[in-house]
Amino acid sequence: MxxxxxxxxxxxxxxxxxxxxxxxxxxxxxxxxxxxxxxxxxxxxxxxxxxxxxxxxxxxxxxxxxxxxxxxxxxxxxxxxxxxxxxxxxxxxxxxxxxxxEGLVQFVSSARDGISRAIRDLVCKGIQIGALDQVKIRSMREWFHHKKLSSQFDVNLDQQVLQWVTAVQSGAWPVKYQPQWLTVNQELLGIPGFDLRTATEVMLARRHESLLTYLFERAGMIRPLVSRIAKLASDHQGRPAFDPTTLKVEYDATLALAHFISHHYEPVRRAIGRGSYGAMKGNKPLMAFTALLLFLSDWNLNQAAALFARIASYQGYVDQSLGNVMGLNPFHDYEAWSALKVIQETPATEIAPYNLSHGWKEWIEETAVALQSGQTF
Incomplete structure (x- = not known):
C-alpha cells in the first residue's frame, strides 16, 4: 500500500x-x-x-x-x-x-548518504527553475507502467538449469583464453608433472564453447547475480513478468549519463568515488534522476547532459521542500531479469545432453577419466 x-x-x-x-x-x-x-x-x-x-x-x-x-x-x-x-x-x-x-525512489529530506542528498538537491533545483515538476515525474512513471504492460514474458526457469549453466560458466576457462591447438592425448598425459586439472578445464570449456559464447554475449557473467535470479524465478514462477530487455537502449544511455555525472559533478563524485561502477549502477536515486533527465530529453544523451548542466549550475534560492516527490528507477534488477530471460531461452540442445544433477567437481573427474582413457574433445 x-x-x-x-x-x-x-x-x-x-x-x-x-x-x-x-x-x-x-x-x-x-x-x-x-x-x-x-x-x-x-x-x-x-x-x-x-x-x-x-x-x-x-x-x-x-x-x-x-x-x-x-x-x-x-x-x-x-x-x-x-x-x-x-x-x-x-x-x-x-x-x-x-x-x-524497490524501483520507486522517495527523494526524502532525511536522506543520510551523500549521493541521496546530492540527488535530492538536484531535484529541488530542477523544480525551482522549472526544468522538472511533479507532473513530468509522474509522466515517466506512467510511461514505464505502459512499457510493463506491453513487454512481458512468462517465467518458467528451471532452478536446476540455472545452477548448471552458472557452474559451467564459472568453472570453465573463458573461450577466448583457450589454447585452441591443444588436444590432450596419451603422449601429453605422460609428461612428468602434467597439469591434468587445467587441461581438463580447457577441454570442458571446449565442449561447452557454444553455450559459453551464447551466455557471455547476452548476459555477461551470471555468477554475481545467481542468488537474485533464483529468487526472482521462485517468486514469479508460472506468471508473466516485465521483459527488461526492451529497455536496453534506455538502460545503456542511463548508465552512460550516470557515469558522466558521477565523474564530473563534485557532490556525486565525492560521495560515490571515481571508478565505482557497481556502486553507480546500484544507486537508486542516481539512476532514477538520470533516467528522468533522459526521459525528458527523448533519451538523447547530449540533450540530457545539457539539461543536467542547467540544473547543476543554478546558484539561486532553492526551496528544499520541493524535493518531496516520488521518482522511479525503471532499471531496478535489470541485469538479473535480463540474465534470467537469457538462461530461460538457452537452446535445449545446449543443455539436454548433460546430467544436470552433477556438480563441477563431478564433471572435472568424469572428464579427467575420459581423457586418461584416450577420449579427445
Missing amino acids: PLTAFSASRQMELDVEQLLLYLADNYQRGKLKPREPIPDTWKQIIHGDLECPACFVKGAEVVRASSSKMTGEAVKQAYFRFPGGHHPFCDFAILPPGEAP
Whole structure:
C-alpha cells in the first residue's frame, strides 16, 4: 500500500499528513486530531482525486497512523489503500501495507548518504527553475507502467538449469583464453608433472564453447547475480513478468549519463568515488534522476547532459521542500531479469545432453577419466 498518492487536482504527490492539512485548509478548519474521523465529504474527494503512484488507479482511502495506547509511540504508518484493487502488474498489489516497490525512489529530506542528498538537491533545483515538476515525474512513471504492460514474458526457469549453466560458466576457462591447438592425448598425459586439472578445464570449456559464447554475449557473467535470479524465478514462477530487455537502449544511455555525472559533478563524485561502477549502477536515486533527465530529453544523451548542466549550475534560492516527490528507477534488477530471460531461452540442445544433477567437481573427474582413457574433445 503506497505511502503517497498523486493528487490530480493539485498535480502533486502527497502523503496522508499533507493531504489532510490541505483539506483542513480548504475547509477553513483546524487540523484533524489523531482519533478524529475523516469527514465523509473529504472521503469523497479523496476517492475521486487520489491515484496510485505506480498503476494510476483511483478510488483511494486513507489509513491513518496509529500509536500505542501504553507508550504513545507510533506503531503503524499512515498510508493509502485502494479497495477496488491495483492493476495486476502494479508492484503495490503484492506488497504489505506501507512498503514501496524497490524501483520507486522517495527523494526524502532525511536522506543520510551523500549521493541521496546530492540527488535530492538536484531535484529541488530542477523544480525551482522549472526544468522538472511533479507532473513530468509522474509522466515517466506512467510511461514505464505502459512499457510493463506491453513487454512481458512468462517465467518458467528451471532452478536446476540455472545452477548448471552458472557452474559451467564459472568453472570453465573463458573461450577466448583457450589454447585452441591443444588436444590432450596419451603422449601429453605422460609428461612428468602434467597439469591434468587445467587441461581438463580447457577441454570442458571446449565442449561447452557454444553455450559459453551464447551466455557471455547476452548476459555477461551470471555468477554475481545467481542468488537474485533464483529468487526472482521462485517468486514469479508460472506468471508473466516485465521483459527488461526492451529497455536496453534506455538502460545503456542511463548508465552512460550516470557515469558522466558521477565523474564530473563534485557532490556525486565525492560521495560515490571515481571508478565505482557497481556502486553507480546500484544507486537508486542516481539512476532514477538520470533516467528522468533522459526521459525528458527523448533519451538523447547530449540533450540530457545539457539539461543536467542547467540544473547543476543554478546558484539561486532553492526551496528544499520541493524535493518531496516520488521518482522511479525503471532499471531496478535489470541485469538479473535480463540474465534470467537469457538462461530461460538457452537452446535445449545446449543443455539436454548433460546430467544436470552433477556438480563441477563431478564433471572435472568424469572428464579427467575420459581423457586418461584416450577420449579427445
